[in-house]
Amino acid sequence: VSRGLIGLDWGTSSLRAYRIDGDGRVIETVMAARGVLQVEPGGFDAVLAEVAGRWLADAPGVPILAAGMIGSRQGWVEVPYARCPIAPQALAEALHPVPTARGRVWIVPGLVCEGAFPDVLRGEETQILGAVHEHPTAGTFLLPGTHSKWVPVRDGRIERFATFMTGELFAVLRQHSILGRLMDGEADDAAAFARGVGQGLDPDPGAGGLLHRLFSVRTLPLRDLLPPAGVASYLSGLLIGSELREAMGSLGLHPGGPAPVLVGGDALVARYVAALALAGLPATRAPADAAARGLYQLAGTAGLLA
């Protein structure tokens, strides 16, 4: 009988630790503001003891599997990227062991995908495997965020992926650019958001691209054509609509065709569901704990649960 697994989704700014039983059920979760950038070099072992010490004491020898920026240059150990396309079996074979005071911690490598330039991810590969397990026939997975990822998958294999800097652009433009000056309040105005999505989706090259359209975030409120309370929502919609236009063009997705499966937190997923509907792609959503599911699947494939 399996002893279960301790799964770590260890990102830049936060850590989620999952205690998973032998049947793959998450029986306890710890969320901590102990992301890679918040931990001193050499301090990862202590953080592991802090969040999972009791679980380790309860089940000595339980396997530990970690995914995310923990495998980056700023993390515990830099684990080389694995290459796309890649099947779950190959990813499981590339797990990287780190000896620690509490036994080995296995780290999932991130992925690199060569194209016009190299694209990279760390952590999303594990979420995708978890989501694929629930949606085995889906052709595209979409993980919105600071660096949004679009991921074509076939027969369980991650074919390639493309990153879009949508979330980061929203944050820096809102906080540091002239576009933030006429903004008032949160990005929670659904009508203004939809208007921005429409502006971003517009396929007419005569309407310019993103560098031009961003100026509408300034001129619409300046000309009293958008209330200040709607400006943040409009900017969010414009950026997400632009991402959809770029990604659909790049991946060959069409209105009315197969829609991506969304993987992520509630608020952001709701925003993308609304935008995708306006683009003619009624998306479905993966279970919220895709990372825990992916960690369990990978551990099983790697033979760590036996």
Add this chain to the structure above:
Amino acid sequence: VSRGLIGLDWGTSSLRAYRIDGDGRVIETVMAARGVLQVEPGGFDAVLAEVAGRWLADAPGVPILAAGMIGSRQGWVEVPYARCPIAPQALAEALHPVPTARGRVWIVPGLVCEGAFPDVLRGEETQILGAVHEHPTAGTFLLPGTHSKWVPVRDGRIERFATFMTGELFAVLRQHSILGRLMDGEADDAAAFARGVGQGLDPDPGAGGLLHRLFSVRTLPLRDLLPPAGVASYLSGLLIGSELREAMGSLGLHPGGPAPVLVGGDALVARYVAALALAGLPATRAPADAAARGLYQLAGTAGLLA
């Protein structure tokens, strides 16, 4: 005989005051860090005395003409935008008088252009008139900057214009985003700049748009494919190349066809000349003091010099 003109190019962050003689020659220039945002409400009259008091004492009653953000909501008086298309005569008729302790100051209205959304400018209309006077047959003027302007002109009339937020995006991404972290040094690497321009110009939609391509600014140095000293230049090139692709598509400009006339400062103009050459558009450059020339032209058309 004309008494000449005091011309003010009064922008957001700086003020240039020109003493111009009756033949249109600039005989003295004062540059001051007295932009609209640096002057308290009610303080514009005092700044005028500070930079041009001696000129006014020398030539009582000399006309004063000001262009730029001085006519905005944050300026001396908010002057309503004039509408495109517009000929010099109509712009001259729309000059807005402000009574002051030193006689009337005339303010040039900015322009609004209606399209998918309203586009606006203040100050550039005057630089364009100055540049058109030297390049009467040119079809497009390009004023690079924080908010880059592309301006089709026919028979001396400003037909329309489009703004691109290239310079502002460069500044916020460099200073505040993850893309700035792997940057080292200035944006002065010509080869890295050219590489970025090529990435921005790439017409292949399969290569994604700007939101995707921006991620190359992170991954190329991360994968040791671009030295840290070249990253700022590469980002600059990528943004300018993207602007060129957007604007050429939007305005119907083609490699080998008529090229825009550049209006602006040396360093930025040199950068755009290099990028336009890579796009197949060998640009020419307007005289550096286009604002002063435009102020003199406008004053003449308005009958202020008589």
